[in-house]
Structures are given as C-alpha cells and as structure tokens.
Amino acid sequence: MESHRSHNSVLWIVVLTSSIICVHLLTTSAEWLGDLSDYELASLDNPDILDEPQRRASKFNHFTMSDHGDVYVGAVNWLYRLNSSLKMIQNVSTCNDSRPDSAIPCHLTNNYNKILVVDSTRPNSLITCGGVYDGICQLRQLQDIRNVMMESYPYVGGFEDASTVSLIAPGRGGNQMMYVAVTYTGKNVEPGGRFQAISRKSIQNYPFLSAPEIDTILFRVATEVFVINYVAAFDFKGFTYFVALQKEDLNSAQFVSKINRVCQDGPNLDAYTEITLQCSGSDGSVYSLVQAAHFGPAGPDLAASLGLHADEQVLYAVFTRNQGAPGTSDVPIDHSALCVYRMTDILAAFR
Numbered sequence: 001m002e003s004h005r006s007h008n009s010v011l012w013i014v015v016l017t018s019s020i021i022c023v024h025l026l027t028t029s030a031e032w033l034g035d036l037s038d039y040e041l042a043s044l045d046n047p048d049i050l051d052e053p054q055r056r057a058s059k060f061n062h063f064t065m066s067d068h069g070d071v072y073v074g075a076v077n078w079l080y081r082l083n084s085s086l087k088m089i090q091n092v093s094t095c096n097d098s099r100p101d102s103a104i105p106c107h108l109t110n111n112y113n114k115i116l117v118v119d120s121t122r123p124n125s126l127i128t129c130g131g132v133y134d135g136i137c138q139l140r141q142l143q144d145i146r147n148v149m150m151e152s153y154p155y156v157g158g159f160e161d162a163s164t165v166s167l168i169a170p171g172r173g174g175n176q177m178m179y180v181a182v183t184y185t186g187k188n189v190e191p192g193g194r195f196q197a198i199s200r201k202s203i204q205n206y207p208f209l210s211a212p213e214i215d216t217i218l219f220r221v222a223t224e225v226f227v228i229n230y231v232a233a234f235d236f237k238g239f240t241y242f243v244a245l246q247k248e249d250l251n252s253a254q255f256v257s258k259i260n261r262v263c264q265d266g267p268n269l270d271a272y273t274e275i276t277l278q279c280s281g282s283d284g285s286v287y288s289l290v291q292a293a294h295f296g297p298a299g300p301d302l303a304a305s306l307g308l309h310a311d312e313q314v315l316y317a318v319f320t321r322n323q324g325a326p327g328t329s330d331v332p333i334d335h336s337a338l339c340v341y342r343m344t345d346i347l348a349a350f351r
C-alpha cells in the first residue's frame with residue numbers, strides 16, 4: 001500500500017449535468033506537488049502471488065480505519081492490521097480449505113476482499129466479506145482480526161471482479177443498516193436467478209446481513225443484463241449515494257458516470273433516482289469514466305482556492321478519458337482528471 005499526493009497538473013474543472021440541469025460549478029485549476037518522503041509508506045508482501053504474475057493475487061482491495069487510528073487492509077486471501085505508523089501488527093489468511101463450503105482450494109480461486117467496514121454499531125467490530133464461500137461475511141474483532149465472532153447470511157458481496165461498494169448508514173426507522181451495491185458479472189447470481197444490485201442488510205437482526213426483498217433492488221437475470229460498475233458510496237442527509245460508471249440507459253451504447261441515490265427512510269428502496277456526472281478539461285476534452293470517488297469536507301486549502309467554506313461537503317471524483325470517441329467505450333486511457341463537485345449542486349441536480 002502506498003500513500004502519496006503528488007498530483008501533476010490537476011484539473012479542477014467541473015460540470016454537473018442531469019437530463020435537465022447543467023451547472024458549471026468551478027472553473028479554476030490548481031497544482032500541488034508533494035514529496036513522497038514526507039509520507040508514511042507501507043508495503044506488504046502477499047505470499048499467494050507465488051510466481052504466476054497473471055494470478056491477480058497481489059491485488060489490494062480495500063482499506064479502512066478504526067477510531068483508534070489502526071488501518072485495516074483487505075487484500076486477496078489476506079487481511080492486515082497496521083498501526084497508525086503503517087507498521088503491520090497483525091495478518092490473517094481469509095482462506096480456509098477445511099470449511100465445509102470450500103468448493104475449490106482457495107489459492108486456485110482467490111478470496112478477494114469485497115467489503116471491509118468498521119461496524120460502528122458494536123464495540124470492537126469489523127465486517128469483512130470475501131468472494132468465496134458463497135459470499136459469506138465475518139464479524140471480526142478490530143483488536144484481533146483473527147477472532148471471528150459471527151458469520152453472515154450468504155451472497156453479500158460480489159465475486160472476483162465484481163466491484164462492490166458498501167457503507168453503514170441509517171435505514172428504515174433510523175436503524176443502522178449496511179448498504180451494499182454490487183456489479184453484475186453473470187457469476188454472482190443467487191440460486192433462483194436473483195441478483196441484488198443494491199441492497200441494505202440488517203446488522204442487528206438475525207440472520208446477520210440478511211436483506212428482505214423490500215430492502216433490495218433486484219435484477220431478474222436473463223431479462224435485464226445491465227452492468228453498473230460501482231466505485232464509491234456515501235451517506236448524506238437522508239440518502240445513500242452510489243457513484244457508478246454505466247451505460248446511459250438500457251438502450252444506449254454511451255458510457256457515462258452517474259450518481260444514484262436511494263432514500264434511507266422509505267419503506268423500501270424503490271425511490272431510486274440518478275443524475276449524470278460530467279468532468280471536462282479546459283480544452284473541452286471529456287473525461288467520461290469515473291474510476292474512484294471520495295466524499296468529505298473541502299478543507300481549508302481547497303476551500304480557500306475555490307472560494308468555498310472549509311466545512312462545505314464536496315465529492316472528489318477521478319475520471320479517465322476512454323478509448324475512441326468520448327463515451328463510446330469503457331476502456332480507460334492514460335489521461336485522468338480530478339473533478340470536485342459541491343454537494344449543494346449535486347442536491348440541486350437531484351431536485
């Protein structure tokens with residue numbers, strides 16, 4: 001894992017569009033250069049890489065932090081706990097070939113970390129989900145990740161290359177629930193052909209991380225094959241938001257980036273709406289493909305340079321251009337841009 005923030009010629013050029021609204025938010029640019037030696041670095045050797053480079057086992061999947069400042073890393077077949085100086089203090093394999101539900105030796109399939117969330121509703125608890133063992137999750141102790149306290153209902157995260165984003169946020173009646181959005185790949189389908197694209201899972205009731213049908217947005221496989229590549233999830237004032245890369249609609253060939261949202265207090269997830277996110281360069285070039293996003297306050301430096309309040313909530317999103325004419329493919333090329341959206345403008349676009 002590496003951490004750095006040396007951005008060259010970062011673009012701060014932002015356009016937010018929906019089908020009806022087109023708002024130009026900020027048109028200015030900033031450049032930051034940082035020295036890598038100013039930052040803590042950690043590198044972890046994954047013994048499962050062996051000598052087969054094509055075996056994507058080195059993949060770092062997720063990281064999260066506890067209130068104590070410890071850093072948790074979910075990687076293929078391994079979980080790591082680092083202290084706040086990024087020194088590894090614990091590791092645990094997520095492979096267990098002795099399990100009754102272990103179909104194939106784990107090192108052949110690889111257990112991708114799909115979900116890694118600190119369970120803030122319980123003391124000392126971390127939810128980890130992998131792509132093997134039917135997508136079962138574990139509730140582990142933050143202070144001893146080897147210690148599994150509980151296992152979940154199956155089919156929580158996606159499998160292998162299915163992107164999965166998740167967070168804990170209020171649900172029906174204000175109870176904390178875990179929201180999960182999973183990309184359809186054709187493999188991650190429940191028996192019966194159901195595929196839960198977005199769901200919210202119970203973290204307090206039994207079975208752990210189960211979701212009744214009212215708390216899911218289902219695809220019936222074979223009739224609707226629509227790939228939504230989720231890159232981030234966040235919670236803001238009564239809604240859970242998902243940032244995604246997808247086709248514009250079922251009949252479109254155009255790839256666009258979107259923010260989808262569901263209402264937290266509704267009886268179900270039917271109140272699903274979306275807007276399109278656009279990120280354009282100063283030369284008019286279109287960065288169609290969102291790759292990553294982070295939601296948080298602007299902070300004093302960015303706020304000063306962009307004329308915002310330091311505590312104003314913004315969405316940072318990294319986009320790339322695509323191969324071919326803008327939006328005609330989802331194959332990223334070597335040109336990227338960081339766009340920053342004010343949450344107030346995103347809210348306005350949803351109205």
Ligand SMILES: *[C@@H]1O[C@H](CO)[C@@H](O)[C@H](O)[C@H]1NC(C)=O
Nearest residue numbers: 082083084085086087088089
């Ligand atoms: C992290 O662990 C290293 C090695 O055990 C130790 O030297 C360092 O002081 C620890 N840092 C913190 C903040 O606890």
Ligand SMILES: *[C@@H]1O[C@H](CO)[C@@H](O)[C@H](O)[C@H]1NC(C)=O
Nearest residue numbers: 044045046047078090091092
């Ligand atoms: C796990 O930790 C042990 C003890 O520090 C170390 O020897 C081993 O290499 C680590 N394994 C991984 C996969 O990082």
Ligand SMILES: *[C@@H]1O[C@H](CO)[C@@H](O)[C@H](O)[C@H]1NC(C)=O
Nearest residue numbers: 095096097098099100101148
């Ligand atoms: C592996 O699974 C077996 C069977 O369920 C269980 O008894 C054992 O404790 C597990 N090992 C680890 C390290 O979790």
